[in-house]
Amino acid sequence: MHEPGGRLGCKSNGARSRRIEKPPAVNPTPPFPQSASPDTLRLERALSLLAQSGQEVPAGVRGSMPWLQSLIDALCDLSSRDGLTGLANRRNFENAIARESDRVARSGEPALLLMLDIDHFKHINDQHGHIAGDLVIKAVAEALNATVRPMDLVARIGGEEFAIILPNCPPAFGTAVAERIREGVQERPIALASGQPLGCTISIGGAYAPQWVRSTPSVWMERADLQLYRAKSEGRNRTCLEPTPVSVVSAEEKGLLFASSIFGEDLS
Amino acid sequence: MNTAPGRRARITAITSGKGGVGKTFLSANLATALARQGEKVLVLDADLGLANLDVVLNLFPKITLHDVFTGKNTLDEAILETGGGFSVLLAGSGMVEYSRLTPEVREQLTDVIRQVLPRFDRILLDTGAGISDVVLYTVSLADEVLIVATPEPTSLTDAYATIKVLATTQNRRDIRVLVNQVSKPGEGRVIRGQLQQVVDRFVSPGLEVPVKLEFVGEVPIDPAVRDAVKKRQLLLECLPGSGAAQAVVAAATRLRA
Numbered sequence: 001m002h003e004p005g006g007r008l009g010c011k012s013n014g015a016r017s018r019r020i021e022k023p024p025a026v027n028p029t030p031p032f033p034q035s036a037s038p039d040t041l042r043l044e045r046a047l048s049l050l051a052q053s054g055q056e057v058p059a060g061v062r063g064s065m066p067w068l069q070s071l072i073d074a075l076c077d078l079s080s081r082d083g084l085t086g087l088a089n090r091r092n093f094e095n096a097i098a099r100e101s102d103r104v105a106r107s108g109e110p111a112l113l114l115m116l117d118i119d120h121f122k123h124i125n126d127q128h129g130h131i132a133g134d135l136v137i138k139a140v141a142e143a144l145n146a147t148v149r150p151m152d153l154v155a156r157i158g159g160e161e162f163a164i165i166l167p168n169c170p171p172a173f174g175t176a177v178a179e180r181i182r183e184g185v186q187e188r189p190i191a192l193a194s195g196q197p198l199g200c201t202i203s204i205g206g207a208y209a210p211q212w213v214r215s216t217p218s219v220w221m222e223r224a225d226l227q228l229y230r231a232k233s234e235g236r237n238r239t240c241l242e243p244t245p246v247s248v249v250s251a252e253e254k255g256l257l258f259a260s261s262i263f264g265e266d267l268s
Numbered sequence: 269m270n271t272a273p274g275r276r277a278r279i280t281a282i283t284s285g286k287g288g289v290g291k292t293f294l295s296a297n298l299a300t301a302l303a304r305q306g307e308k309v310l311v312l313d314a315d316l317g318l319a320n321l322d323v324v325l326n327l328f329p330k331i332t333l334h335d336v337f338t339g340k341n342t343l344d345e346a347i348l349e350t351g352g353g354f355s356v357l358l359a360g361s362g363m364v365e366y367s368r369l370t371p372e373v374r375e376q377l378t379d380v381i382r383q384v385l386p387r388f389d390r391i392l393l394d395t396g397a398g399i400s401d402v403v404l405y406t407v408s409l410a411d412e413v414l415i416v417a418t419p420e421p422t423s424l425t426d427a428y429a430t431i432k433v434l435a436t437t438q439n440r441r442d443i444r445v446l447v448n449q450v451s452k453p454g455e456g457r458v459i460r461g462q463l464q465q466v467v468d469r470f471v472s473p474g475l476e477v478p479v480k481l482e483f484v485g486e487v488p489i490d491p492a493v494r495d496a497v498k499k500r501q502l503l504l505e506c507l508p509g510s511g512a513a514q515a516v517v518a519a520a521t522r523l524r525a
Binding site: 216218219222243247248249250252253254256257258259260262263 | 424
């Protein structure tokens with residue numbers, strides 16, 4: 001059951017702040033012996049993690065600075081991805097939404113956040129088993145990736161829950177973009193191991209980053225989540241975007257607003 | 269806000285879109301007039317980031333809303349009696365950190381209002397200027413909204429933008445309008461009429477129920493206002509016979525209807 005505001009505890013601040021722990025002063029021994037040659041670095045776990053995840057083991061001279069840098073890069077990449085789908089994981093998403101929310105506060109660009117949830121996923125799991133469930137999650141992930149722009153960030157943020165950050169997405173296109181994503185999932189055939197085809201749909205909720213300045217990522221997520229809840233309760237397999245508050249006053253509106261004679265030159 | 273058991277106060281948010289239109293000054297003097305008409309009134313300084321109700325009232329208490337939020341003091345210690353016969357809850361300095369609408373700020377603000385609800389007949393929320401999400405959130409807690417505008421085109425444009433946002437995002441259908449600094453009698457009504465006309469043409473067609481703007485009153489440009497502000501006194505206390513003071517009293521009467 002999807003509840004509104006169920007994910008409010010966005011730990012954006014916690015995720016962003018890093019604590020650097022110093023070794024205790026009483027013990028002068030550093031964690032790594034500084035004189036150790038690179039060969040003595042314990043790298044086997046890191047390398048096997050990379051190999052297991054299908055990532056390439058860095059090329060170059062083992063232990064050299066460039067080699068270590070590529071190893072670190074590969075590990076960073078690994079730790080920011082979801083193991084099953086290869087999408088951005090929740091940690092990566094929280095970092096990205098905090099950055100995007102700060103960025104649009106400065107630039108005033110329209111940025112759309114979509115929250116997505118696979119419809120009746122529990123039913124799929126119960127009916128066809130968890131392996132089929134995983135297959136569905138992977139297929140949805142592929143469909144999502146296939147329908148967004150390269151600049152958009154697609155993340156798996158929970159079991160059957162996904163989120164997409166779409167920077168610079170004009171409000172006039174929001175619904176069309178979200179609908180295209182929804183249709184992309186609906187139209188993608190999923191074949192179970194038995195060869196049996198399976199249909200799958202998603203519900204989408206969306207909200208634009210506030211055009212006024214002060215806000216937080218958690219409020220933004222909550223607003224999109226509320227729309228997802230609406231999409232679910234209105235019957236699923238649909239898109240609900242928060243109506244954008246139109247605080248811009250057009251020239252036409254101003255024209256009528258100041259039409260009265262009290263704004264004319266003749267005040268008599 | 270939800271109707272909780274033991275609930276009593278009617279919550280009126282006072283907002284303006286544009287700053288510097290006399291919103292805080294009117295909040296304080298409307299509170300005085302409402303108190304004189306028998307209501308037990310609390311003015312809550314809801315402009316958390318840039319509050320200046322303390323300046324208008326010439327009150328600089330040691331204990332403020334900030335201390336309640338941080339848990340240093342109790343709510344009762346922060347509520348002050350004013351010379352106008354009403355109570356205030358001032359934001360105090362150090363509230364800048366609350367100018368971002370975090371879930372914590374929201375909870376604390378809602379909690380404070382929930383606690384004072386049974387103890388007053390009326391709570392006036394003196395909100396910040398602009399349409400930031402703090403302002404919109406504060407307004408969303410109110411039973412009714414009073415928009416303060418002046419005949420200046422910029423103020424009118426911002427008041428209209430605020431009405432539009434409140435109608436579309438909060439489903440507000442009845443919004444009250446008080447026009448400040450009018451230069452001749454009747455100007456306030458004309459301005460309400462202009463706003464209503466534009467709302468009818470551009471806002472209401474998208475809604476199931478049209479938005480109705482209710483005229484609450486007009487306050488004339490009056491040297492008495494400047495005198496009171498300079499002396500940091502309530503207009504209704506120091507110059508009760510002035511035109512502006514009488515207009516505020518009339519507006520308070522309409523607000524109670």
